[in-house]
Every structure is written in structure tokens, then in C-alpha cells.
Amino acid sequence: MPEPSTLHRALILTAERSSDQPAIIDGSVTLGYNQLVNAVESAAGQLERAGLSAGANIGMLLPNSAEFAIWFFAITRLAAVAVPLSEALKTRELATHISHAGVSALVTNRALRETAVAALTDADQPSMPLLMAGQESLDHRCTARPPSADDPALALRSSGSTGVPKLVMRTHRNLLFETERLTEALAMGPGDRVLGVAPFSHVNGLMRSLVAAVLSGATLVTRAGFERSDVARVIRDQRISVFVGVPFMFAMLADARWPTPVDLSSLRLCLSASAPLKPAVSRRFHDRYGCHVLQLYGTTETGSIAVNLGAADALESVGRPLPGIDVRIVGESGEPLPPRTQGTIGILSPAAATGYQGSTEATGHAFRDGWFFPGDVGFIDDGGRLHLVGRTSLFINRGGFKVNPEEVESVLAEHPLVRDAAVTGVDTDAGDQRIRAYVVVDAPCDETALIAFCRERLADYKLPSTIEFRASLPRTVTGKLLRAQL
Numbered sequence: 360m361p362e363p364s365t366l367h368r369a370l371i372l373t374a375e376r377s378s379d380q381p382a383i384i385d386g387s388v389t390l391g392y393n394q395l396v397n398a399v400e401s402a403a404g405q406l407e408r409a410g411l412s413a414g415a416n417i418g419m420l421l422p423n424s425a426e427f428a429i430w431f432f433a434i435t436r437l438a439a440v441a442v443p444l445s446e447a448l449k450t451r452e453l454a455t456h457i458s459h460a461g462v463s464a465l466v467t468n469r470a471l472r473e474t475a476v477a478a479l480t481d482a483d484q485p486s487m488p489l490l491m492a493g494q495e496s497l498d499h500r501c502t503a504r505p506p507s508a509d510d511p512a513l514a515l516r517s518s519g520s521t522g523v524p525k526l527v528m529r530t531h532r533n534l535l536f537e538t539e540r541l542t543e544a545l546a547m548g549p550g551d552r553v554l555g556v557a558p559f560s561h562v563n564g565l566m567r568s569l570v571a572a573v574l575s576g577a578t579l580v581t582r583a584g585f586e587r588s589d590v591a592r593v594i595r596d597q598r599i600s601v602f603v604g605v606p607f608m609f610a611m612l613a614d615a616r617w618p619t620p621v622d623l624s625s626l627r628l629c630l631s632a633s634a635p636l637k638p639a640v641s642r643r644f645h646d647r648y649g650c651h652v653l654q655l656y657g658t659t660e661t662g663s664i665a666v667n668l669g670a671a672d673a674l675e676s677v678g679r680p681l682p683g684i685d686v687r688i689v690g691e692s693g694e695p696l697p698p699r700t701q702g703t704i705g706i707l708s709p710a711a712a713t714g715y716q717g718s719t720e721a722t723g724h725a726f727r728d729g730w731f732f733p734g735d736v737g738f739i740d741d742g743g744r745l746h747l748v749g750r751t752s753l754f755i756n757r758g759g760f761k762v763n764p765e766e767v768e769s770v771l772a773e774h775p776l777v778r779d780a781a782v783t784g785v786d787t788d789a790g791d792q793r794i795r796a797y798v799v800v801d802a803p804c805d806e807t808a809l810i811a812f813c814r815e816r817l818a819d820y821k822l823p824s825t826i827e828f829r830a831s832l833p834r835t836v837t838g839k840l841l842r843a844q845l
Contacts, residue, residue, distance in 0.1 A: 365505065367436045369535060382395040382573060382579065383395065383428055383578070383579045383580075388425055395428070398429045399429055400500050401433075405490060406433060407437060407502065416442050416460055417434045417463065417466060418444050419442065420466070420475050421466065421492060422583040422584070423581045423583050425581060428581075433501075435512045438503065438505070442456075442460045442515075443560040444457070445561070446560070449818060451481060452816075456516060457478060457482045460516065463487065464489075465490070466492055506531055508535075511529070512533075516659075517660060527660050527712050533711065534710070536710045537566060537710035541681060542574070545571070547572070548576055549577060550600070553602075554597075554599045555582065556568075556582040556608070561633070561760070562658075563657070567663060594625065594626065595621065599626060601630075603629075604759075605632065605634060605759025606635070606789055606790030607790070608631075608759075609631055609640055609641070612647075623649075626649075629644065629651070630653055631653070631654055632759075633761075634759055635747060635791075636654050637789075637790040638674035639788075640652065653667040660711055661710055663710070664706055665680045673742070676745065679744055685708070686707075686745055687704075687705045687707075688703070688738055689705055699741065701737065701738045704736065704737050705731070706732075707731075714726050755792050756784065758820050764781075766817075767782045767817065768796075776804045777800055779799040780799070781842065794821070810823060
């Protein structure tokens, strides 16, 4: 049988092979694969009737749910482009994302409708089509031409290596290559139940949980947010076998104080991505539940790159590159470096985007001769495993999300009493970072008030954990902040 060339075709073929398998379990709702295909066709028809067509960028403001999966596949069925938007974003942030991504329609649900309307108004696009998930009618089917392999399918914002938000567009071909290589490496298939708790609005939850589960014929069990007691219960009751998350999730479970022992013995594979995982967290998790947490490395621009499978003796590694993906370590002049030598990481992958939309300068900085350079520093050991050492950029890893310190600094500077502000990341035992702010104020102001001010303007994961008051901040004569001296 020929390999599928699009997400839609892959979904159809999976449904034919797994017609008796539950595709998605979302609370009390269970969708079989044939039901999922029908719902996707109906939602695509709804988009079509709203005047949308191939190439349109369609925003998705939805929580982790069966609805998210339906509308993601429906948008790509139309040969349009899915633009996932985090429900954690505040109105102004959503408006900025909507404008930057060139969104021409927005899909949301009843619970988030007010947020969506406010964001569209703030973006000066109140008349944009707003479609409501959960109202699909099987009376209408999509009549549009099927997509082709090189049609764009997914657009996500990325900080890349420079810190300036950029739009990354990946095609059906890119996404299928990543999914096929990843599910083969993980041996993911109809016998698996995959926990979908990492946010689907982020590449980690979307590609490594939702898409990987559905297109491998596994069963995706969705959760709208991470609460450790709830997640432990779902793993136990649903017999979850694959859990792809972020470091803080595994740290929370590893260190939980349960009133009675918790049975997570169904887990055969736990993968952590989006931020470095400390080996101590993996060991503590293994000591309690019998399963090591292994690292996966990927980027928004390239998808999944490498995964550490079964290397409990090298937990600090992110493993070997997936088949068909090349990783090299280069020096300052671009020369390849030998094993065990630290340098800049370069990635060559058929799953990668070819540049940033509308940003020639940023594209030239990160994409060179077919290779992508994410700004990460690392080395390859004698066993061919990749190790991450750090980043050339200043981004903060907070619970699996990347936080631009300059964005938080800008919001703090809007406070009428703040004269100067700086933000840094501080490593935690959980393997990610917390946000520390340093501020100079013109009049007495307490930490609680400043954090409340930020909370009105920033997603919770961007909020400072602590604020330190200073008489001044270290800067050069030209005004450049000397972060190392904070």
C-alpha cells in the first residue's frame, strides 16, 4: 500500500485499519475512528460554508479535547492552515498572535467565546468569522479538493534563536514525515493509550500526543489541563501506556505525597520534551512508578529530532536522531566538530520548515544550506547520542513553554511606578526554570501588586515567581543590560 501523502489521507487509512478501535476518549465522550472521520468531514464542510478555502490561516482557540482534534484535521482537510492558539493567553496577547499569523477565521467553543470576541475586537477584526466547535452537523460534507503533500498545514509562532516571534509554516509532507518516524521509533500503535495532557496549542502536545496517537491507530485520552491527582487517576483508570509531557509534570508526579500508593504500572513509555529534564527527576519517577522518563528533543521549526529510548545509563542525553534526520555539531566557522566537542547544533530534516514567513533576515540567520540552527549548544557522545548543554539565546523554559524575558520586561515597564526592569530564568529542581524579575521603582510598591499587574496582561506561565527591588540595574554606557551581573 502506498504511503499516505497528507494528514487527511493518513487519517482515512488509519480509520480503515482501526475501525473497531476508540480514537479519542474525552471525559465521558468516546469517538471511534469512523466517527472521527465523519466529524472531520462535517467540520470541514462548516468551514467551507463559512466561505473559507485552501490556504486560509484558521485560528484554533480550544482546550485539549476531542473538538481540538476534529477541527485540526478538518482545517487541514480543507487544505487550509491550522493556527493553534493557547487558551492561557490574555486578550492582548491573543490579538497579537491573530494579527501576526494572518488569521482569517477563528474556531472556539462556548466557554472561550467571550475571550475570542474580545481578542478579535482588540485586533480590530470584530467581523472575522467565528465558528463554534461542538455544533457539527453530519448533514453537510466537505466538497473541496483534497489537500496535496506540499500544501501548508500548520502555522506556529516560534522565538527561534533570536527572541523575535516568527511564524513557522510546515506542510503535510513535513508533518507526516515526523509522525511516521516518531511513531515507528516509539513502536506506537493500536495497543497503546496515549495521554494528551501537554497543550495541543504547542508542538509537543499537538504532534507527539494528538497526531502521533491518532495516525498510529492508538487511543488518545485527552485532559484539558495538568492536575497531578487527576492525571494519576486517568493513567490508572484508562491504563495509559504512553505519556508525553514536560519536565514539571513528571517532577510533580515523582514528588507527590499520595495518601495511598498510586498504580501507574501501565506506563511503558514516558517522554519529556520542551525543556531539559534533570536525570534526578527521571530516577525519582522510576523509583516510585517503575518507568524512567526519557528525553525527546525537537523544535517548532523541525518537529521531533532525537529521542532517548532505553538509555537509562545516559539519562542526560536526548538520544540519537530519528531515522532520516541528520544532526551535526559545528564550530564558530561552521566546521564539523568531532565527538565529545561542544558546539552549535545544526539539523537537517525532511520534517523541517524552510524558513520563517515574511522574515528574510531571520530565515537567513537560522536556515543555511538546508540546515536549521536553533541556537542550541551541545555535543555528540561516542555512542552517537546528542547532549544539550545550553542555548545561545536568553529564553526561559517555564513548564514546557518558552518565555521571552524582554516581553515580561516590557509589561513591567508599563507600570507607572517602574523605571527599569530586567527578567531572568532561575533553574529549579523540576528541570525547568522560574522567572525572577528585578525592578527599579520611583515610589514604594510591593511584589504582590506588580505580579497582579502582570497577571492582567500576561499568561500565567509568563508571570514572575519573585520580584527583587534594586536601586539600579547594571547597564553599559549605551544602555545594554548586563544580565550576567544581575
